[in-house]
Amino acid sequence: xxxxxxxxxxxxxxxxxxxxxxxxxxxxxxxxxxxxxxxxxxxxxxxxxxxxxxxxxxxxxxxxxxxxxxxxxxxxxxxxxxxxxxxxxxxxxxxxxxxxxxxxxxxxxxx
Amino acid sequence: xxxxxxxxxxxxxxxxxxxxxxxxxxxxxxxxxxxxxxxxxxxxxxxxxxxxxxxxxxxxxxxxxxxxxxxxxxxxxxxxxxxxxxxxxxxxxxxxxxxxxxxxxxxxxxxxx
Numbered sequence: 001x002x003x004x005x006x007x008x009x010x011x012x013x014x015x016x017x018x019x020x021x022x023x024x025x026x027x028x029x030x031x032x033x034x035x036x037x038x039x040x041x042x043x044x045x046x047x048x049x050x051x052x053x054x055x056x057x058x059x060x061x062x063x064x065x066x067x068x069x070x071x072x073x074x075x076x077x078x079x080x081x082x083x084x085x086x087x088x089x090x091x092x093x094x095x096x097x098x099x100x101x102x103x104x105x106x107x108x109x110x111x
Numbered sequence: 112x113x114x115x116x117x118x119x120x121x122x123x124x125x126x127x128x129x130x131x132x133x134x135x136x137x138x139x140x141x142x143x144x145x146x147x148x149x150x151x152x153x154x155x156x157x158x159x160x161x162x163x164x165x166x167x168x169x170x171x172x173x174x175x176x177x178x179x180x181x182x183x184x185x186x187x188x189x190x191x192x193x194x195x196x197x198x199x200x201x202x203x204x205x206x207x208x209x210x211x212x213x214x215x216x217x218x219x220x221x222x223x224x
Binding site: 004006016034043044045046049051093097099101102103105 | 150218
C-alpha cells in the first residue's frame with residue numbers, strides 16, 4: 001500500500017544554512033504530495049503541496065519537487081531562519097480524506 | 112476566523128476515569144479526524160468522520176470512541192483511560208475530497224497516571 005518514509009532527525013542548523021529534509025514515497029499512480037509544518041505548541045499546518053508529477057510546490061521560501069523517477073518529494077530551503085525551527089511532516093493521501101504522515105523531522109535553527 | 116478548537120489543551124487524569132476531549136470547527140467541513148502523536152511514531156489516525164452520523168476507525172481505534180451528531184463537533188471519548196493513552200492528540204477537519212488541505216487544532220496534551 002501507500003506509504004511515506006522521512007529522514008530522521010533531529011536536524012540542527014545555523015542560521016542562513018541550506019536545508020534539505022528527505023521524503024520518499026510508495027504509491028500507486030501519482031497522488032498529490034504534501035509537506036506540513038508544526039511550530040512549537042501548535043497544530044500542523046500545510047506548508048506546500050504538489051498535485052502532479054514534476055510539479056514544484058513552494059511557500060515561505062521552502063520548495064519541494066515531485067520527482068516520480070526517484071519517488072521523492074524532498075523539502076529544501078536555501079537560507080533557514082530561527083523562525084523555521086519546527087517539526088516537518090511529509091504526507092501522502094490514502095483513501096477518502098485520510099493521509100499517511102511521515103514520522104516528522106525536527107529542525108532547530110541556531111543564531 | 113476559520114479555526115479548529117480543542118478543549119482542554121492540557122489534561123492530567125487517572126486510570127479508568129472517563130474523559131471527553133471536544134473538537135469544533137467553524138468552516139463547515141464535512142470531514143473530521145482525530146490523531147495521536149507519539150515520539151518516533153509520527154501521527155496515527157484514531158477515528159475519522161466523513162459527515163454527520165458517519166464515523167469509521169482509523170489505524171489505532173482501540174480504547175477510543177467518537178460521535179458526530181453535528182457537522183461542527185467531533186468529540187473524542189476515552190471511556191476508561193489507561194497510561195498507554197498518554198499522548199498528544201490533534202483534531203483535524205477538511206472539505207471532502209482527497210487533495211484538500213487538512214486544518215488542525217492546537218492539540219490536547221493528555222497524561223494518564
